[in-house]
Amino acid sequence: DNSLANRVQRVKPSPTLAVTARAAELRAAGKDIIGLGAGEPDFDTPEHIKQAAIEAIQAGQTKYTAVDGTPELKQAIQKKLAGQNDLSYELNQILVSAGAKHSIYNVMQAILDADDEVIIPIPYWVSYPDMARLADAVPREIEATKDQRFKITPEQLEATLTSKTKLVILNSPSNPTGVAYTRAELQALGAVLENYPRAYVLTDDIYEHILWADEPFTNIVNACPGLKERTIVINGVSKGYSMTGWRIGYAAGPADVIGAMKKIQSQSTSNPCSIAQAASVAALTGDQGCIAPMLKAFRERHDFVVNALNNMKGVEAVEGDGTFYTFPRVQGAIDNLGLKTDVELAEHLINEANVALVPGSAFGLDGYARISFATSMENLEKAMDRLAKALG
Numbered sequence: 001d002n003s004l005a006n007r008v009q010r011v012k013p014s015p016t017l018a019v020t021a022r023a024a025e026l027r028a029a030g031k032d033i034i035g036l037g038a039g040e041p042d043f044d045t046p047e048h049i050k051q052a053a054i055e056a057i058q059a060g061q062t063k064y065t066a067v068d069g070t071p072e073l074k075q076a077i078q079k080k081l082a083g084q085n086d087l088s089y090e091l092n093q094i095l096v097s098a099g100a101k102h103s104i105y106n107v108m109q110a111i112l113d114a115d116d117e118v119i120i121p122i123p124y125w126v127s128y129p130d131m132a133r134l135a136d137a138v139p140r141e142i143e144a145t146k147d148q149r150f151k152i153t154p155e156q157l158e159a160t161l162t163s164k165t166k167l168v169i170l171n172s173p174s175n176p177t178g179v180a181y182t183r184a185e186l187q188a189l190g191a192v193l194e195n196y197p198r199a200y201v202l203t204d205d206i207y208e209h210i211l212w213a214d215e216p217f218t219n220i221v222n223a224c225p226g227l228k229e230r231t232i233v234i235n236g237v238s239k240g241y242s243m244t245g246w247r248i249g250y251a252a253g254p255a256d257v258i259g260a261m262k263k264i265q266s267q268s269t270s271n272p273c274s275i276a277q278a279a280s281v282a283a284l285t286g287d288q289g290c291i292a293p294m295l296k297a298f299r300e301r302h303d304f305v306v307n308a309l310n311n312m313k314g315v316e317a318v319e320g321d322g323t324f325y326t327f328p329r330v331q332g333a334i335d336n337l338g339l340k341t342d343v344e345l346a347e348h349l350i351n352e353a354n355v356a357l358v359p360g361s362a363f364g365l366d367g368y369a370r371i372s373f374a375t376s377m378e379n380l381e382k383a384m385d386r387l388a389k390a391l392g
């Protein structure tokens, strides 16, 4: 018959949709809703990057490029990984895709078979489990609440790894928590992984540049070089350079995995946008000074929001290390208001406080909420005021 594929039915519709739709509805009705749901920086793309795109158009760089990215961009990525991350890759170990999201999707399509297990720490970036399901694999989740600063322990990892584990996903600094693993913590996780040679590791480094921890950025390959031959490093220009709309991300890893991803990409999307690739060369090779003012603003907002949240009844926020999110526990507020779930709390807050945030259950952890501070300080001050009043 003409029903949809099973694979589609395995993917759940996002629980964030209800709140987003309600926010749009209320805005359309003229209500002054403050959105704290943004998944992207609120800054404009830096001028020199936009100029590079304009010049690329004028120079006629408007045709297909190599499937895996232009030589200029691949070389810029190679240099970036060597210079900023102390990781050396050959050009056939690098693939440029239409956003880090596309890179991650390609990884899963390239290495997962039916019934393979994918270890995903909770709370997670919403797409990981569904991408695993789209690849016919089975998500195996490890819950890490605020009491462990949202970081999985080596013991938890050991208890979840099996002979079926094909992929372990790490995201540091993390969406939705803003927390980053230390080098020592990554070394401890890596020591466990050494005993499971079948498992690939995916390190999602997309928030690398939005980090204010004491330690410089470190991923699991930096911490455990022995894992390099089965780790895929994911990064991109979206968050650090405020380029979410340009859709350029990349993967670096073992040549056979990258080659398989390239083959999949060649039969699906082909090359990412030629103009966006030219802009990304400017982002990676141009003045890195454009990052610092954005980082400074995010950190100031983080400090303000976390402090404001911790002064609210029934709310407990953990200090983050980076990103533009915080993930407070709000179970106390849910209880105080006589509500049942974090989804009900989000609905209550949008109706009573005109503030839109995303319930924690969207990220796999009930009793929490994700607040994005990728919006102006003025908005944040107003929003925190309204939340404090609504929570009593």
Ligand code: PLP
Pocket (backbone or CB within 6 Å): 039, 098, 099, 100, 101, 102, 125, 171, 174, 175, 204, 206, 236, 237, 238, 244, 247, 248, 249
């Ligand atoms: N990984 C994480 C953890 C993210 O939060 C996001 C964006 O929200 C992505 C990947 C995807 O980034 P891109 O815009 O490059 O596809």
